[in-house]
Amino acid sequence: MDTLFSDRISDVPQSFIREILKVTLDDSIISFAGGLPNRNLFPVKELQQAADSVFTEAGREVLQYANSEGYLPLRQYISERYRIKQQLDIPPENILITTGSQQGLDLLGKIFINNGDGVAIEEPGYLGAIQAFSMYRPLFKGIPVTEEGMDTKRLKSALEENNIKLIYTVPNFQNPAGISYSSTNREEVAQIVSQTQSTLIQDDPYGDLRFTGQAKQNFQSLIPDQCVLLGSFSKTIAPSLRIGWLAAKPQLMEKLLIAKQASDLHTDYLAQRILYQFLADNDLDAHIQTIIRAYGEQKQTMVQSIKQYFPPDVRFTNPEGGMFLWITLPEQLSAMTLFKTALKEKVAFVPGTPFYVDREDTNTLRLNFSCMDNATIETGIQRLGAAIRSLAKEKDNSI
Numbered sequence: 001m002d003t004l005f006s007d008r009i010s011d012v013p014q015s016f017i018r019e020i021l022k023v024t025l026d027d028s029i030i031s032f033a034g035g036l037p038n039r040n041l042f043p044v045k046e047l048q049q050a051a052d053s054v055f056t057e058a059g060r061e062v063l064q065y066a067n068s069e070g071y072l073p074l075r076q077y078i079s080e081r082y083r084i085k086q087q088l089d090i091p092p093e094n095i096l097i098t099t100g101s102q103q104g105l106d107l108l109g110k111i112f113i114n115n116g117d118g119v120a121i122e123e124p125g126y127l128g129a130i131q132a133f134s135m136y137r138p139l140f141k142g143i144p145v146t147e148e149g150m151d152t153k154r155l156k157s158a159l160e161e162n163n164i165k166l167i168y169t170v171p172n173f174q175n176p177a178g179i180s181y182s183s184t185n186r187e188e189v190a191q192i193v194s195q196t197q198s199t200l201i202q203d204d205p206y207g208d209l210r211f212t213g214q215a216k217q218n219f220q221s222l223i224p225d226q227c228v229l230l231g232s233f234s235k236t237i238a239p240s241l242r243i244g245w246l247a248a249k250p251q252l253m254e255k256l257l258i259a260k261q262a263s264d265l266h267t268d269y270l271a272q273r274i275l276y277q278f279l280a281d282n283d284l285d286a287h288i289q290t291i292i293r294a295y296g297e298q299k300q301t302m303v304q305s306i307k308q309y310f311p312p313d314v315r316f317t318n319p320e321g322g323m324f325l326w327i328t329l330p331e332q333l334s335a336m337t338l339f340k341t342a343l344k345e346k347v348a349f350v351p352g353t354p355f356y357v358d359r360e361d362t363n364t365l366r367l368n369f370s371c372m373d374n375a376t377i378e379t380g381i382q383r384l385g386a387a388i389r390s391l392a393k394e395k396d397n398s399i
Contacts, residue, residue: 008137030380031348035175035323036371038298041291042238043278050277058273066269068261070097070245074276078231078245086218090229090247096256099267101205101232101244105132107263108166108201108228108246111255113138118164122150124326124355124364126175126203129168138166140357145174147317149181152188164198171219173206173322176355176366180320183216190222199252203230205244208288210321211296225249233275235323236288241271295323301374302367302381309385311392323370326352329363329388332395336361341391347383 054062069075075092082088098104105128113119113136121129123142130140141158144151149171158164169189171181181189193200202219220227232244248256260266302325306316315328327349329335335351342348352364369377 008135026346029343029346029348030372030376030383032367032369032380032384033348033350034371035368037235037239037323038291038294038371041294043282043287046282047238047274047278050281051274053281054270054273054277062270062273064269066266066272068096068257068266069093070095070267071269071272071276074272074279075245077276077279078247082247086215086221088218088220090220094247094250094253096246096248096253096260097267097272098244098246098260099264100234100239100242101203101230101246102128102132103260103263103267104230104244104246105129105168105201105203106135107256107259109133109136109138110259110263111252112165112199118158118162120155120158120164120167120198121357122169122174123357124176124352125168125357126170127354129203130354130357133166133168142357143167145177145179147179149179149185150189152185152192155189156192159192159196159198164196167193167198167200168203169200169219170203170206171216172204173209173319173324175206175322176324176350176352177326178317178319178322178324179326180213181216186217186219186222190219193226194223197226199226199228201228201230205230205232205235206322207231208236209292209295209323211292211299213320220247228252236284236291237275237278241268241275243267243271243275292321295321295370298369298372298374298377299325301377302369305378305381306385309382311385311388314388323368325367325369327365327367329365330392331363333363333388333391334361335363335365338365338387338391342384342387345383345387345390347380347387349384 072092074097075095078095079090079092082090109132113133115137117138118141119133119138120141120143122145141162141164143155143158171186173180200219200223220229229247230244233241246256303318313330317326319325336353339351350366352362353359356362
């Protein structure tokens with residue numbers, strides 16, 4: 001039967017998180033596994049009002065086919081927001097509405113990657129990008145990230161030694177580690193990339209969700225001719241709308257539009273119109289502030305609980321925003337083994353392995369703090385701490 005399928009599909013890994021979510025359907029399990037926004041913060045009433053307005057004012061129009069680029073007023077809104085928030089001049093014609101930013105990754109893979117082409121990706125890196133690009137059978141080059149950002153020596157070496165076409169980055173509150181590139185690191189990365197013909201992708205789904213610290217420079221302002229931006233409304237409004245965008249220079253937009261038309265003709269037009277009506281009728285920044293207050297408190301609860309319940313030799317990141325933090329266990333402990341132990345304690349997480357392109361097991365794991373209340377976070381971290389201590393004791397007894 002397998003001979004009937006294309007070679008490329010055999011190279012694409014399953015979404016490890018989707019498989020884990022099946023395990024955590026048990027209501028008694030506290031799950032830090034999913035990258036889920038907090039459903040209690042979804043603007044349900046406001047979106048319902050926006051939908052009513054759209055159907056009342058343009059019901060027949062919004063049920064028709066639409067253009068591939070996306071609803072122009074929505075692209076104008078994104079363009080203006082870039083200008084106000086990041087001082088970037090990105091005209092609407094350089095913005096393509098996509099079915100989530102995940103589709104943006106797929107489109108970039110389609111237009112750039114031939115079999116065996118190099119793709120530099122953060123290590124650990126976003127597994128959705130690994131999955132999307134794997135379809136095109138690239139040669140991945142993992143570039144380690146620290147709390148300062150991408151390892152510039154390793155990046156420079158990879159670019160010099162390989163045909164690297166794409167460099168994938170999440171410089172703000174990175175998924176999975178929660179780190180943000182420093183200003184110095186961004187400048188160094190941009191300088192290195194500017195000496196090549198590679199294209200850097202800045203994926204920024206979490207950039208608006210900053211709790212502390214100051215926003216850093218966008219790669220678009222540092223290397224405008226070599227940067228593609230990805231954005232999404234999934235983390236600020238609602239993920240089920242599946243509306244993201246891609247911003248790129250005109251030469252790329254022509255190819256991206258062809259790839260988009262071959263993929264789905266256009267992103268859900270009704271959802272675009274409802275989203276734009278919501279944005280026109282409501283203060284997005286006020287809504288985001290509500291999210292920031294909640295997530296900031298939840299992150300702080302998780303950090304304090306880790307300090308209280310985890311063994312002192314467990315290290316963790318303390319992000320300035322976003323939805324995740326990253327745990328590093330003592331070297332002798334396996335996160336995959338811990339996952340099985342933790343399930344017995346009724347708590348789940350994502351082991352670090354799927355966030356790397358060349359590892360079978362690691363001592364790292366990702367925790368999500370955005371989708372549950374403070375009391376549940378503390379209980380879950382207490383359970384996970386007990387699982388870590390139990391595994392460490394077993395390991396010590398086996399030596």
